[in-house]
Amino acid sequence: MTALNVPGTPRLPAAVDPRPGDPEVTDEVVADHGLSPDEYTKVKAIMGRTPTWTELGVFSAMWSEHCGYKNSKRLLKTLPTQAPWVIKGPGENAGVIDVGDGYALAFKIESHNHPSAVEPYQGAATGVGGILRDIFTMGARPIAVLDSLRFGDLRSPRVRYLFGGVVKGVGDYGNCVGIPNIGGEVMFDAAYEGNPLVNAMCLGLMKHEDLITGVAEGVGNPLMAVGARTGRDGIHGATFASEELSEDADESSRPMVQVGDPFTEKLLLEASLELIASGHITGIQDMGAAGLTSSATEMAGRAGNGVEIDTALVPVREVGMTPYEILLSESQERMLVTAKAGHEDDVRAILEKWELEAEVVGRVTDDGMFRVKENGVTVAEIPNVPLTEACPTYEREGIEALEVAELRDRELPVRDTLPDPSLALLDLIRSPNIASKRWIFGQYDTTVRTATVRRPGGDAGAVRIRGTKRAVAATTDCNGRYVYLDPRNGARAAVAEAARNLVCVGALPTAITNNLNFGNPLKPHIYYQLREAVRGIGEACRAFETPVTGGNVSLFNETDGKAIHPTPVIGMVGVIDDVAHLTGHAFREAGDAILQLGDNTDEMGGSEYLYRFHGGLVAGHPPSVDLLAERSLQQAVLAMIHTGLVHSAHDCAEGGLAVALAESALGEGDDPLGVDVELPDALPAPALFFGEAQGRVVVSCAEADVDRLLEVAADHGVPARRIGSVAPASAGVRIRGAGTEIFCRTASLADGYFNALSSIMDAAPAAATARDHTA
Amino acid sequence: MSRYRIEIRVTPRKGILDPQGKAIHHALHSLGWAQVDDVRVGKAIHVELDADDAGAARDEAEAMCRKLLANPVTEDFEVYQVEEAGA
């Protein structure tokens, strides 16, 4: 374990008298703030003295994992971030890429795991609020959100409570602001029982020239707090998010729950875009994690300036708030703006129009200090650059856990206990991990803004860019079981699946954002997972030319010492040149030919089949990922779609080929069809039907176009063959192979697929789901 | 056993933002009620149940609040009226 050197400290801060009434800074207090003795020594070196209570709070927040990326920064540096179409890479509020016709797309993913574990509704809602602000502070109008969720087993009432609350929270917030949800994912696995994951992604569109960033430029320019008032909510949320949860954690030790107000967010969104267009400001940033502290110091840092703030000027919701509280509050729906000197009233006028407040709380300085006053009396003075840049970063020891290696190399029990394959399909199709997620996205407005050309329910969502022929598509993906069993390969699979999902709707994969959800990195086996997963993401992104433009790290996802499955969620965006190429996963017509691209293999490790039929078993080698083959597959699918002859395209994911065929047959449920397929492969039935081999896509087309499409695949060196035909619904789903046969009635599959989640969630009004959040 | 009418009030915890109260406060001001200073909005829940006596009815109501009606993380509750219903 080594720490970076402190970059040159310009000069030491002035002495600051302790503020009357503030606690004394003792070793114990330092430890409570999550700083190690070494880190504290470094703080004292930077300060040239003992920090005050307020200063300690500031360091604690800025040097938390959440803001400082102590344990992940060095790994993240290895990721590819460049491409000709990347306009802003990591380091900004969001990444930005060029999407053609003068448009740029800002996008990012963010986690709100810990808050959601405590209060699912507000935790999820404020998670969406935060990611929206990251997007519109770039000057982009949010055009779509996606949500990537993980929960424990739905048989637990607590899990149903969390799941129900999170979905309602994601929905209520985005619906009210008026941003369509276009996709996401959810996985239920015992590993997430105490520690659900709630990751939200947002896409925003702007003209290139509208880009603005969070920079506190121009010495003397005023800093203005804009939007909602500051309360005591979420104080130390950033530090809290960087600790493990514990079942018996004292309620009072938790930060006060942040409550979201999507109505204020909507006003703030409109006001911010108007402000940016007005030319009255030079920079804007969300007061997110670590609130005013991080926004002020980061904005100053990017400009190489200092800032001075007087907390007495900050509009507050409650009386008697201390500078410490005001600096670290994570009250929602607030922004920090650097206005041009003399334009303060113009800024106020715009905010007033939207019934919001804007107050000058400080100014940009030239001395490189982050200085905080209370009614003119200095309560904190910290050199800004070391505060934002010198957070110690660590490279830790990473060793794979023995038990994982054993699980991976285990002989899998699948062959001797095969359930009847027809029953297996009927059962898998109603697994909450595979069944339709309509119960979720039915609570999300998916069509507001009249641009949604691919709603949730398919492989990826898409929104068109009005006035052009283009659309942008997005998806989130990660199978934590694969990553658990083999972090590097599992992470590659996550990137590959995301790219596959995009090409299936006709989009060219362009760039990714990622959310690294892991356990406690101080444990060598967790650090190993993190290191290897980042390596896998990097490899896949290089292979697919989809650079990483940003992301988020959420570590310490453990409850009582038990870590979640490592879950590096990939949020990938792609571009559709012409909406005429949009493709869906649903078969279109009986009589169409069904083609399969990619090979079936004998890989069952990490599959939903194993989990479902072998008592929650997560074992074996997860399906391997051949990056070159994946790349060719993606190109082949896109080329096929560009011929205009493809009627549907759907990748094989959880549940394997049989599930993919059934899903394409069921479509959106309005006009289900049947399937008649024969698979000649010499494989055991479970692997053939339900194995989750990567790199496979099911395509349908008119009978007459089969040869033409097979040729396109051959040109790309991708194995492809015709496996059967789309049948009428009355013929059911019939898949022959491995010396046996699956036959299910379409209606039975549809019932299982579309009603599984609602029958669990609506039938059992555990405390939880009935508890209502809006009076 | 008698029938009891119970009134319960569930309100956002002190210090917790109440966006609804804020919006109503704002609206009342624009409608001319400048003398209004604080508005908070919660739920008013009316329950009728059978219990041996008023004390037992109250105990049940409090249990319901703890288990279902109030969210302990964000809300306080109060069982403020227990009244025997006319037979």
Added chain:
Amino acid sequence: MSRYRIEIRVTPRKGILDPQGKAIHHALHSLGWAQVDDVRVGKAIHVELDADDAGAARDEAEAMCRKLLANPVTEDFEVYQVEEAGA
């Protein structure tokens, strides 16, 4: 002028469907409270305002209800507590 704390209850009119009350009723039953018979859910609105006396405070509150806080098509209201706030 004194400061008054006012509690208002806005409830779904009798005869008007109360989906929320129905859902909570159902949930209470499935949690074992079979003895619960009727559940209705409305809003509890707490307002603080300045007025000359309790009567005037109540009049204002009722005017607010008529104008804004309750929808006469679906809701009834009741101003049920007017209390002088500690100075």
Added chain:
Amino acid sequence: MKAAVVTFPGSNCDYDLYKAVQDVGAEARFLWHRDRGLDDADVVLLSGGFSYGDYLRAGAIARFSPIMDDVVAFAKAGGPVVGICNGFQILCEAGLLPGALIRNASLKFQSESVWMRVERTDTLFTRDYAAGQRLRIPMAHAEGNFRADPETLKRIEGENCVLFRYVDRHGGASPEGNPNGSMNHIAGIVNEAGNVMGMMPHPERAMEAVLGSTDGRGLFTSLMGALAAGSAA
């Protein structure tokens, strides 16, 4: 035709509606809720969204916005007014349409494509539809459960004020076809004078095949046609 779309704080379908009227050839403009005057509009449209967050009740606060006085006067003088989703809720709160919209029976926000049947084709808003035509239109709301007291409901039905009713995919008014619990499956109504209408589903989201349906166009082309005919006459 000059169409004015009112923006309240929290409106979020105002732009969609603006685009929809533009799409059928109308001259569209926005009006800000705090401004006064309707700027010689031929038709006023109140869009979907969450005016004032839908706090208290959907539409309850917005109906007191300054511009609503002008909208009410315009409606009383026979001017055509359209309220969609939140706009419908605002019109009910303002008393321009009868009844109220309470929470969906499911207690959930529901976002789905619904079927509805055109009940009348002799109005400004529906003349381009065929009688009994089934429309596939997205809806997205949490409070669209139409309620009225028995006399009011009787009057609504008696005066033929129902414009659209939710139906199942076969066109029947079955329970499965009613997404939110509305009385008599009511999805949209018109006032007795025939110039003010409100509906919960979103016709402006069904204007182009690429969005999944063009069934919403008829509402806007009807208005265009009716107003063109009116001004020619």
